[in-house]
Amino acid sequence: MPRKPQQERAKATVDAIVEAGLILLANEGPKGTSTRRIAEVAGIGVGSLYEYFENREAVHEAMFQRIVDDAVAMIKPLIPELVRMTIREAVYELMCRMRELLERDDSRYLKCARHSVSIVRSYPLKPLQKVLTDLAMQYVMHHPELMRGADLPTMSYIFIYGGTFTVIRHLSDPNPPMSFDSLARGLANMVASSSEASLAAAKL
Amino acid sequence: MPRKPQQERAKATVDAIVEAGLILLANEGPKGTSTRRIAEVAGIGVGSLYEYFENREAVHEAMFQRIVDDAVAMIKPLIPELVRMTIREAVYELMCRMRELLERDDSRYLKCARHSVSIVRSYPLKPLQKVLTDLAMQYVMHHPELMRGADLPTMSYIFIYGGTFTVIRHLSDPNPPMSFDSLARGLANMVASSSEASLAAAKL
């Protein structure tokens, strides 16, 4: 019967737990994220963990939620900037920012991302999807000619999931066959040229 | 020390174990793939499982191996066909085949794919990567004009990882924002138009 953290202190404890979980997941893998270990690293007793979370699963969800929230918080303020760039520039910029987020704190989120799939029952990816869709919508509002072109939702979908996973995979690859920069430019080119192509097709 | 399955019967048992493991992974997730459960579903005693596999990990590897092998077996004979198509057609066709494989047996492989990341220590993805790289190479040999264009390894990398994951994600999505067909055509268009674009750029 965990309560919503109403007080300052409680909020801090919840934060400490999630933080501890992420650190352990990154450093020791799923097996390291036992409730005991998380509580220990968070500096609280095991029992207290259950004051704030229904069960282990709930902690995992909160951990994943945190990653998503951080990603959203990173992207949102970037939107005004991005919408004024060319597609090529915007995609490239976005990928570099994603990389920066994933490699922050000794690649904590990158390492977590590899395990998150197996740890959470259902992805609460919605907020991330929303902000990226917002970005896409605002982008086309600034570049109205694109609207005539391709199937926007599909393109976004491909970019969001395919792009994200490709970046994660590349950064995790101990021997990547190309530099991150090449990959980013390649993806930027791909997105740009396909949108230009559909634009051209629409003009005919 | 597990023995190599030399006899017919032994081979069948190994198969049954791997099969049981995949069924359980698909239906119950990683936690369902305990040695006891696998043996039970395979219709053998726990001890027998250890006659054929060093340990639990070895079973998991064999399971993943099986998926990869099946994917390779599906793609390989397709290559001669694919290389004669346009990029658009080839990508579309490949995606449809991938879907068919993933959704076979009540989406067994699709469900497994979601967990495989967490289950195997190191992906033996090499064979899959190889066959897809082969496909790309043979494709450009049949379409030499493409060689002048874009950074081929990067494009393949993006398509292989991004494309695969996008498909998996889409098929797993209980409420996908577009049909699989739209997604496949969208991805095919993207690949096609970007290769055409770089071709055009090269001509200048």
Place this chain on the structure above:
Amino acid sequence: MPRKPQQERAKATVDAIVEAGLILLANEGPKGTSTRRIAEVAGIGVGSLYEYFENREAVHEAMFQRIVDDAVAMIKPLIPELVRMTIREAVYELMCRMRELLERDDSRYLKCARHSVSIVRSYPLKPLQKVLTDLAMQYVMHHPELMRGADLPTMSYIFIYGGTFTVIRHLSDPNPPMSFDSLARGLANMVASSSEASLAAAKL
């Protein structure tokens, strides 16, 4: 990581575990000393056993330690008395006390002694050896004439190991060819006469 028993209750639990282990070793042999069985007899859950002991081995060591400690605790306060006796009396007295300890609680330690060899990796016999060596040294300090005689360490070694095992063997023998009293007197005579002999030899 098992905790040091800091509280009263914890100390009692540790004691109960060791006690249970000794009872089981005595009654059912090494095979009876499984962690589950020990926990059961100690009246606790298996998990709790691991709160106090790193692993099964550690329980076994504690069990053996307990026997050694009890033996030492029995001998130590006896030393002042023993050193004032003749060798014959002292050896006889010591053997009777050893017997009493071994046969206490329905011969628990006697039965355990038979198995302890196989159960502990390294004997922590040091404390026992030390107290017996102390006894020997204090004895010769009270009987300085003995110092002129035989090789004291060797004699002690023979008495400590040979004597101890002979007693254990005799008490375990379902059909001993002589009474314990005869054995004790015989050993006492042997030790006494050989020390007297080497004394006589030294005088020449």
Place this chain on the structure above:
Amino acid sequence: MPRKPQQERAKATVDAIVEAGLILLANEGPKGTSTRRIAEVAGIGVGSLYEYFENREAVHEAMFQRIVDDAVAMIKPLIPELVRMTIREAVYELMCRMRELLERDDSRYLKCARHSVSIVRSYPLKPLQKVLTDLAMQYVMHHPELMRGADLPTMSYIFIYGGTFTVIRHLSDPNPPMSFDSLARGLANMVASSSEASLAAAKL
């Protein structure tokens, strides 16, 4: 339902099993003496082991029997020689021979002796006890004056068990506080002087 080995070949197989068991017990301890392992080293199938032995326990008994038999076989032919020596010489000689037997084949029997206690339910030590008692009896027949002295069975008992265990302990001791030779001479002196003492006592 194991049969008595009636044929040559069967006898050889039984021998191979016992031999394998002793090698494994010496080299790998009790845990190494699984039926599988023994059969493997003996060069037969597990099933065949059960043709000759009721169960694992029976193999262990046969192993121990073998050690005892070898000890008896070593001592018996020595008796005529020993009875013509002084007690001191005889004891010393016997101990050296025991040592030689125990350290044969890279200390195989010595290592086994340490585990045999825990492995066999009941010691079939009787034959060894018998041959040593025979030795003692024949000895006093050659030295009739000894008969007047001490309690012969008791002295033998002490020597047999105490002496044997002291030797085993000393040879197993990684840091023995004296040389084997000192120990042997010390024990020889002890036995000699105590028999001489009881002789002297009897003369008064």
Place this chain on the structure above:
DNA sequence: TATGAATGAGCATTCATTCAT
């Protein structure tokens, strides 16, 4: 409210023994 000792179901793995071949 916070704690951490206690729990026991569950897991991976081993191995004596059997029995169909």
Place this chain on the structure above:
DNA sequence: CATGAATGAATGCTCATTCAT
């Protein structure tokens, strides 16, 4: 006769969760 694949009970150990303090 000999075999070794198959078995499943048993073992040591972990860990999510609870609850008395």
